[in-house]
Amino acid sequence: MSMKVVQCWDDGVNDDIRLTDIFRKHGAKASFNLNPQTHRAERNGGFSERWGKTIERLAKSELAAVYAGFTIANHSQSHPWPTRIPLSDWRDEVFDARKILQDWFQRPIHGFVYPFGDCDAATADVVREAGHCYARTTKNTTPCWPAEDPMFFHPDCHFHKDNFWELYEQAKASNCGVFYFWGHSYEICTEEQWTAMDKQIARITADPDTEWAELPELFGVTTQV
Numbered sequence: 034m035s036m037k038v039v040q041c042w043d044d045g046v047n048d049d050i051r052l053t054d055i056f057r058k059h060g061a062k063a064s065f066n067l068n069p070q071t072h073r074a075e076r077n078g079g080f081s082e083r084w085g086k087t088i089e090r091l092a093k094s095e096l097a098a099v100y101a102g103f104t105i106a107n108h109s110q111s112h113p114w115p116t117r118i119p120l121s122d123w124r125d126e127v128f129d130a131r132k133i134l135q136d137w138f139q140r141p142i143h144g145f146v147y148p149f150g151d152c153d154a155a156t157a158d159v160v161r162e163a164g165h166c167y168a169r170t171t172k173n174t175t176p177c178w179p180a181e182d183p184m185f186f187h188p189d190c191h192f193h194k195d196n197f198w199e200l201y202e203q204a205k206a207s208n209c210g211v212f213y214f215w216g217h218s219y220e221i222c223t224e225e226q227w228t229a230m231d232k233q234i235a236r237i238t239a240d241p242d243t244e245w246a247e248l249p250e251l252f253g254v255t256t257q258v
């Protein structure tokens with residue numbers, strides 16, 4: 034059985050342009066998790082000292098071209114801490130964002146990703162009720178599949194994890210059928226890291242024992258990208 038490899042990337046930032054070019058080059062499928070309220074007429078967000086470079090949310094007008102051919106998932110309207118705001122506000126964050134993304138991309142939005150990985154039973158119920166078939170956390174567990182509760186879908190690991198390939202092989206050996214990794218493109222900072230990313234994606238594409246898959250497929254939903 035071929036293992037399905039799924040990946041998703043958060044926050045809709047400028048480095049997604051370079052990342053999606055790499056994915057297209059290697060025929061990799063991927064999902065991008067967006068916060069519609071943060072995408073305005075111009076790019077915004079500015080310089081980030083922590084990463085030593087300018088990290089900006091893409092302008093609204095850039096989204097269609099950057100993400101053409103990829104899956105879009107909901108990451109809430111404005112990226113709050115889900116469990117720290119009133120549940121009614123959280124409800125608006127989730128429902129409004131899904132509606133806007135569906136309108137912008139003219140397709141159903143099936144996936145959700147909790148901002149900061151912050152979630153609990155009540156916030157997850159809202160996500161489920163809004164019509165999503167899965168919601169990703171930041172709790173990493175290998176193997177990630179089958180997800181005990183799709184509203185708490187724990188990925189295998191972050192893309193930068195030192196033992197990424199060990200976890201990848203472990204998932205293959207477990208015959209669980211799925212390997213799921215995630216990250217933010219702004220975490221790729223140096224040219225060496227960009228080259229490493231290119232090689233990481235190329236190696237997965239070249240692996241005869243695996244195939245790229247769209248996340249909603251895992252839950253029986255056929256996607257249109």
Ligand SMILES: [Zn+2]
Nearest residue numbers: 043044148149
């Ligand atoms: Zn985020």
